[in-house]
Amino acid sequence: MSEPEKSASWEREVLEKLALAALKEQRVARHWNIFFRILGFSFLFLIFFSVMGWIGNNAIEITGKxxxxxxxxxxxxxxxxxxxxxxxxxxxxxxxxxxxxxxxxxxxxxxxxxxxxxxxxxxxxxxxxxxxxxxxxxxxxxxxxxxxxxxxxxxxxxxxxxxxxxxxxxxxxxxxxxxxxxxxxxxxxxxxxxxxxxxxxxxxxxxxxxxxxxxxxxxxxxxxxxxxxxxxxxxxxxxxxxxxxxxxxxxxxxxxxxxxxxxxxxxxxxxxxxxxxxxxxxxxxxxxxxxxxxxxxxxxxxxxxxxxxxxxxxx
The missing domain is CATH 3.90.226.10 (2-enoyl-CoA Hydratase; Chain A, domain 1)
Structure with missing residues (x-):
């Protein structure tokens, strides 16, 4: 393989690695974004249910006089x-x-x-x-x-x-x-x-x-x-x-x-x-x-x- 061909092959490998790394980083960022959205919505629903009295009620468990x-x-x-x-x-x-x-x-x-x-x-x-x-x-x-x-x-x-x-x-x-x-x-x-x-x-x-x-x-x-x-x-x-x-x-x-x-x-x-x-x-x-x-x-x-x-x- 000639020198120009080696150089082109090396550049192509570097570009492929950079593209794969960028794609991987985007996937990780997207996963984290989805995770935080789910966490945020869960927190909002928790507040909503608490305000409506559907969870966290103050039921009193009593035994004995x-x-x-x-x-x-x-x-x-x-x-x-x-x-x-x-x-x-x-x-x-x-x-x-x-x-x-x-x-x-x-x-x-x-x-x-x-x-x-x-x-x-x-x-x-x-x-x-x-x-x-x-x-x-x-x-x-x-x-x-x-x-x-x-x-x-x-x-x-x-x-x-x-x-x-x-x-x-x-x-x-x-x-x-x-x-x-x-x-x-x-x-x-x-x-x-x-x-x-x-x-x-x-x-x-x-x-x-x-x-x-x-x-x-x-x-x-x-x-x-x-x-x-x-x-x-x-x-x-x-x-x-x-x-x-x-x-x-x-x-x-x-x-x-x-x-x-x-x-x-x-x-x-x-x-x-x-x-x-x-x-x-x-x-x-x-x-x-x-x-x-x-x-x-x-x-x-x-x-x-x-x-x-x-x-x-x-x-």
Whole structure:
């Protein structure tokens, strides 16, 4: 073979090797690309199934007698700690055949009088339906206003000496911007069909008639709150002139006033009161989609409903 032929043959071999190497590299890259796509889609499907509640459910495996625990931790409102959430947990706790007693552990500053009232009523109903299963409230740091409204339905209330209890009152808060608007030279143009459609509008001067109407409404709700406390606590309550004024007391003072029954933690009540040391948590866990939907709904509702925006709460 001549030198030119050898040179051409060598160049051809090199080109073939380079082409094969490039082809092999493309195949490897394609395989890795397919692998990462499958991995990505699998991850997305996993997230989707988790959000939809099709996998990773919180089924509780229970054996033997136990104390059922439901947590009420935070503001009582449809977008935060809702009545539906707490009621669902309580119903599951009472329904379980191995539940010997239920603890509702509360750490709440209060919230919606409607949501608190719904939980209160459901506790009363469950106690009638399951007369042999007691329900005790254990207070952590705070059990005020709507939180105490709920607690008053329990068979007993246990606190820490330093817990904060009470605030039996109702408020409606908001802001008035008329002075600011005057300084800025802004004119409010509010058109309504219905004399009170702009009820307590924060950009308009206070209407004395609407203000008086709101006070009457707050007093009605306050009396509902007071009745719930009296019905729930009964003869244990040692009423004072300022008991329903909105004041708050320490756990130690609350016991002496009959607003609470004694001192104790969750572990103490489960072990020494219910006599079922094994504690099973029945608190429903909401998924991301549920939390987002509820918070979006609350924000939208406040923009539409002026009373919601003013924040009527048990405090």
């Amino acid at each position: 136990h104390t059922a625990l439901v947590e009420l931790n935070g503001t009582i409102a449809s977008g935060e700690v809702s009545a539906n959430q707490i009621i669902s947990g309580l119903q599951a706790a009472f329904k379980d055949k191995n539940t010997k007693g239920v603890i509702l552990r509360i750490n709440s500053p209060g919230g919606s009088p409607v949501q608190a009232g719904q939980i209160y009523d459901e506790i009363k109903r469950l106690r009638v339906k399951y007369p042999n299963i007691p329900l005790y409230v254990v207070v952590d740091d705070l059990c005020a206003s709507g939180g105490y409204y709920v607690a008053a339905a329990a068979d007993r209330i246990y606190v820490d000496k330093a817990s904060l209890i009470g605030s039996i009152g109702v408020l409606m808060d908001g802001f008035g911007f008329t002075g600011t608007m005057d300084k800025l030279g802004v004119e409010r143009r509010l058109l309504t069909a219905g004399t009170n459609k702009g009820f307590l509008d924060p950009f308009s001067p206070v209407n004395p008639q609407q203000e008086n109407y709101a006070k009457v409404m707050l007093e009605e709700i306050h009396q509902q709150f007071i009745k719930a406390v009296r019905d729930g606590r009964g003869a244990r309550l040692k009423e004072t002139p300022d008991m329903f004024s909105g004041l708050i007391w320490s756990g130690e003072k609350a016991v002496s006033l009959g607003l609470a029954d004694g001192f104790g933690s969750t572990e103490y009540v489960a072990r020494d009161v219910i006599h079922a040391e094994n504690v099973v948590d029945f608190t429903p866990q909401e998924g991301f989609a549920d939390r987002f939907a509820k918070r979006f709904g609350v924000a939208l509702g406040k923009n539409i409903n002026p009373l919601a925006a003013m924040g009527m709460e048990l405090h």
